[in-house]
Amino acid sequence: MIRIAIPNKGRLHEPTLALFKDAGLPVYGGGHESRQLISKTTDPEITFIFARAADIPLYVEEGTADIGITGLDLVTERKADVECLIDLKYGSSRLILAIPETSEIQKPEELSGKRVATEFPEITKQYFEFNKIKDVEVIQVSGACEMTPHIGVAEAIVDITSSGTTMMINKLKAIDVVFDSKVFLIANKKSLAAQEKIKDVEMALESVLLAKTKRYIMMNVPAASLKDVEKVIPGMNGPTVMEVQGAEPMFAVHAVVDADTIFAIVRKLKILGARDILVLPVERLIP
Ligand SMILES: Nc1ncnc2c1ncn2[C@@H]1O[C@H](COP(=O)(O)OP(=O)(O)OP(=O)(O)O)[C@@H](O)[C@H]1O
Ligand SMILES: O=P(O)(O)OC[C@H]1O[C@H](OP(=O)(O)OP(=O)(O)O)[C@H](O)[C@@H]1O
Numbered sequence: 001m002i003r004i005a006i007p008n009k010g011r012l013h014e015p016t017l018a019l020f021k022d023a024g025l026p027v028y029g030g031g032h033e034s035r036q037l038i039s040k041t042t043d044p045e046i047t048f049i050f051a052r053a054a055d056i057p058l059y060v061e062e063g064t065a066d067i068g069i070t071g072l073d074l075v076t077e078r079k080a081d082v083e084c085l086i087d088l089k090y091g092s093s094r095l096i097l098a099i100p101e102t103s104e105i106q107k108p109e110e111l112s113g114k115r116v117a118t119e120f121p122e123i124t125k126q127y128f129e130f131n132k133i134k135d136v137e138v139i140q141v142s143g144a145c146e147m148t149p150h151i152g153v154a155e156a157i158v159d160i161t162s163s164g165t166t167m168m169i170n171k172l173k174a175i176d177v178v179f180d181s182k183v184f185l186i187a188n189k190k191s192l193a194a195q196e197k198i199k200d201v202e203m204a205l206e207s208v209l210l211a212k213t214k215r216y217i218m219m220n221v222p223a224a225s226l227k228d229v230e231k232v233i234p235g236m237n238g239p240t241v242m243e244v245q246g247a248e249p250m251f252a253v254h255a256v257v258d259a260d261t262i263f264a265i266v267r268k269l270k271i272l273g274a275r276d277i278l279v280l281p282v283e284r285l286i287p
């Protein structure tokens with residue numbers, strides 16, 4: 001039996017539910033709207049528990065949850081001793097050191113003796129220590145951080161940015177990147193060694209992530225073009241080629257190819273004589 005901690009709301013909630021659905025482990029009910037705290041899935045040995053993204057590092061470190069999904073910024077801020085298993089490729093963000101556009105400060109070193117407001121005091125202190133910038137007063141706030149330099153609370157902030165819109169609207173400019181954050185599947189160290197089921201979940205999630213980078217391509221190819229077409233689509237172990245029973249000598253060619261090559265490949269195939277080309281998404285791919 002394993003417990004998986006997933007964000008109950010916020011930016012990571014929806015993409016996490018979508019990922020588990022695609023992996024064949026749909027979360028039945030739950031989420032902040034239903035106020036449900038625990039949820040089941042297709043596998044009776046797996047339970048989901050809903051928690052704030054910021055608390056998940058702690059729950060996984062303590063073993064309340066065996067595995068969980070959250071951002072590396074929150075793992076680092078909580079100094080959680082957990083295993084980071086898979087980069088899930090959504091919810092990336094950066095912690096930025098920023099000052100008002102009108103500020104006279106130009107470089108991080110000039111913040112010595114000044115105040116910096118943040119939701120991430122630990123990472124912020126580590127940053128100034130690492131860069132040997134002394135006497136910076138770190139002020140912890142729990143949201144709306146961008147406002148603090150404009151109301152005299154601090155001279156600078158360290159805050160999350162992804163699209164950059166909030167920084168722009170609040171007339172702030174970045175002077176350094178403090179932390180590059182990605183969303184990870186994290187695991188309790190003891191659970192990882194003891195629970196085989198974690199490997200199954202890891203494989204299921206990895207298969208979804210890999211599938212997103214691939215496309216399944218199918219086409220009919222006249223016999224005379226087959227050799228040339230095979231060169232264009234190598235596939236994972238070479239394309240699958242099947243003879244088509246028809247009036248003219250024809251083959252059906254199927255292959256799994258990298259998604260970012262599709263645009264170029266389709267055009268080449270058409271020029272080489274391929275017909276009836278179909279491109280399909282791949283749901284899961286287990287190499
Ligand atoms: N634009 C963003 N703003 C905030 N967090 C983001 C953003 N993009 C990615 N994240 C990541 O999401 C995690 C924060 O999740 P959380 O649920 O606290 O977000 P939230 O949407 O800001 O929630 P809340 O509405 O309670 O502030 C962090 O790991 C953070 O790096
Ligand atoms: O670069 P952007 O795409 O604009 O996103 C960044 C903003 O989003 C987050 O705030 P949130 O909406 O979570 O409010 P909060 O500060 O109250 O947590 C974060 O603290 C920034 O303010």
Ligand SMILES: [Mg+2]
Nearest residue numbers: 010143144160
């Ligand atoms: Mg927030």
